Amino acid sequence: MKKYSIFDCHVICFPRHKNRAGNITVVENKQELPFDVQRIYYLYDIPGGEDRGAHAHILLQSVIIAASGSFDVTVNDGYNSKTVQLNRPYYGLHIQPGMWRNLNNFSSGAICLVLASEKYNADDYIRDYDEFKQIIKAV
Ligand code: TYD
Numbered sequence: 001m002k003k004y005s006i007f008d009c010h011v012i013c014f015p016r017h018k019n020r021a022g023n024i025t026v027v028e029n030k031q032e033l034p035f036d037v038q039r040i041y042y043l044y045d046i047p048g049g050e051d052r053g054a055h056a057h058i059l060l061q062s063v064i065i066a067a068s069g070s071f072d073v074t075v076n077d078g079y080n081s082k083t084v085q086l087n088r089p090y091y092g093l094h095i096q097p098g099m100w101r102n103l104n105n106f107s108s109g110a111i112c113l114v115l116a117s118e119k120y121n122a123d124d125y126i127r128d129y130d131e132f133k134q135i136i137k138a139v
Helices: 129-138
Strands: 011-013 017-020 022-024 039-043 052-057 062-068 071-076 081-086 091-095 100-104 111-116
Touching: 062 081, 071 091, 081 091
Parallel strands: none
Antiparallel strands: 011 091, 017 022, 039 111, 052 100, 062 091, 062 111, 071 081, 071 100
């Protein structure tokens, strides 16, 4: 696993086209994104007060977008953490590999859209925080 810090996880502001009623944001591989998208998934119907995430990935990078509503994303590189509120559909938080992430404070009806650099692979997950800390220390 390559070592990244929370300072490598940036909010990307995607372009907005305001040409008619409403807006369009377009996101293309090799244009607005730092990786090629292999998979898209989205979280919705998240009950108030619930958290998601609570894991890290070994290889996978992602960009997390509040397609609707808002929520907070906390990234933790094993040494430092930061919390970013996503509240507009034209912002995406780029999460590098090796980041423990937590998502919470979902507004009612929020939709969390995730653009992922890899296909689903259960072996790429680190789901235990103590194990995560050990792996980070060893890198
Ligand atoms: P998980 O990634 O743990 O969700 P979160 O981190 O948002 O809480 O995924 C929840 C479940 O969905 C888990 O059992 C695996 C399954 N899943 C897939 O089968 N394919 C996928 O692409 C994803 C993201 C999850």
